[in-house]
Amino acid sequence: MNQLLFRFAVGGIMVTLFALLADLLKPKSFAGLLGAAPAVALSTLGLTIFTDGKSYVALEARSMIAGALAFFLYACGCSYLMMKFSLPAIVATTSMLFVWLIFAVGAWLLVLR
Amino acid sequence: MRVSLDFSAFGRTKGYEYAVRFLFGGATTVVAGLLAKHFGPALGGLFLAFPAIFPASATLVEKHEKEKKQHAGIFHSRRGRQAAAVDAAGAAMGSLGLALFGFTIWKWLPLWSPWPVLLCGTVGWLVTSFALWRIRKDH
Numbered sequence: 001m002n003q004l005l006f007r008f009a010v011g012g013i014m015v016t017l018f019a020l021l022a023d024l025l026k027p028k029s030f031a032g033l034l035g036a037a038p039a040v041a042l043s044t045l046g047l048t049i050f051t052d053g054k055s056y057v058a059l060e061a062r063s064m065i066a067g068a069l070a071f072f073l074y075a076c077g078c079s080y081l082m083m084k085f086s087l088p089a090i091v092a093t094t095s096m097l098f099v100w101l102i103f104a105v106g107a108w109l110l111v112l113r
Numbered sequence: 114m115r116v117s118l119d120f121s122a123f124g125r126t127k128g129y130e131y132a133v134r135f136l137f138g139g140a141t142t143v144v145a146g147l148l149a150k151h152f153g154p155a156l157g158g159l160f161l162a163f164p165a166i167f168p169a170s171a172t173l174v175e176k177h178e179k180e181k182k183q184h185a186g187i188f189h190s191r192r193g194r195q196a197a198a199v200d201a202a203g204a205a206m207g208s209l210g211l212a213l214f215g216f217t218i219w220k221w222l223p224l225w226s227p228w229p230v231l232l233c234g235t236v237g238w239l240v241t242s243f244a245l246w247r248i249r250k251d252h
Contacts, residue, residue: 004143004146004147007139007142007143007146008139008140008142008143009139010142011138011139011140011141011142011143012134012135012136012138012139012142013135013138014138014142015134015135015137015138015139015141015142015165015166016131016134016135016138019131019134019138019166019170020126020131022170023122023123023125023126024118024119024120024122024123025116025117025118025119026116026117026118026119027116027199028174028196028199028200028203029199029200029202029203029246029249029250030116030203030246031200031203032199032200032201032202032203032204032206032207033203033204033206033207033210033242033243033246034203034207035164035166035167035170035171035200035201035203035204035207036162036164036167036204036205036206036207036208036210036211036242037207037211037238038161038211038214038234038235038238039138040138040141040142040145040160040161040163040165041161041162041211041214041215041218042231042235043142044142044145044146044161045161045218045231046227046231047146048146048149049222049227052154054222054223054227055223056154057154057218057222057227058218058219058222058223059153059154059155059158059219060149060154060155060157060158060161061158061161061215061216061217061218061219061222062155062158062215062219063154063155063156063157063158063159063161063215064158064159064161064162064211064212064214064215064218064219065212065215065216065219066159066162067158067159067160067161067162067163067215068162068208068209068211068212068214068215069208069212070159070162071162071163071164071204071205071208071211072205072208072209072212074164074167074208075164075167075201075202075204075205075207075208076201076202076205078167078171078198078201078204079198079199079201079202079205080198082171082194082195082197082198082201083194083195083198086191086194087194088175088194089168089171089172089174089175089193089194089197090168090171090172092171092197092201093164093167093168093171093172093201094168097164097168100163100164104159104162104163105159107159108155108156108159112155112156112159113155113156
């Protein structure tokens with residue numbers, strides 16, 4: 001339980017720090033880079049190395065490549081929906097989460113499992 | 114346009130907006146860890162690149178841009194959504210850097226000590242993302 005709370009706190013702090021930096025940066029296209037910063041990965045991998053070892057983390061990182069490529073499709077889709085169809089950000093970004101999930105889990109089923 | 118810091122943004126972002134990001138960030142970190150424990154690192158690792166806080170961030174970008182326009186007396190503007198779309202395009206470039214981060218950790222971590230590898234991965238993410246952003250901006 002303590003470890004979960006620690007993970008929660010470290011992950012929350014890392015993500016908030018990257019979000020704070022993104023708020024301050026201009027132009028917005030550059031600030032957007034931080035939307036895909038390795039905030040969760042840095043906090044999780046740093047902790048997992050101590051508990052489960054380097055080989056375990058290397059396997060997580062291999063899957064993370066597929067997750068990041070799914071993120072690329074997701075972000076391109078969000079940008080297209082908001083620019084082309086003028087969808088509200090909340091509608092575009094939450095509906096496209098299914099695309100991320102389908103691509104990421106598909107890659108896991110076909111390649112990574 | 115040059116990259117710069119706009120400290121007036123501190124005032125535009127409210128405390129609860131940071132709290133939302135903290136909660137989503139913390140929750141994603143815990144969920145990724147739990148999934149890895151129950152289903153193995155191959156599935157858990159996917160969620161290290163889950164766009165958990167992106168919907169909240171893009172919505173805030175849209176909201177802040179809309180408020181700025183309303184403050185200037187413009188009430189029916191698509192500028193908020195366009196700003197969020199530009200933010201998403203930036204995130205797409207950042208995600209390619211994130212893939213390189215994952216590749217660096219996957220290949221180098223078994224060979225070398227963890228902290229230099231994590232540092233190299235982070236620098237690789239930053240340099241790749243910045244380079245892609247510059248290429249896109251120049252063309």
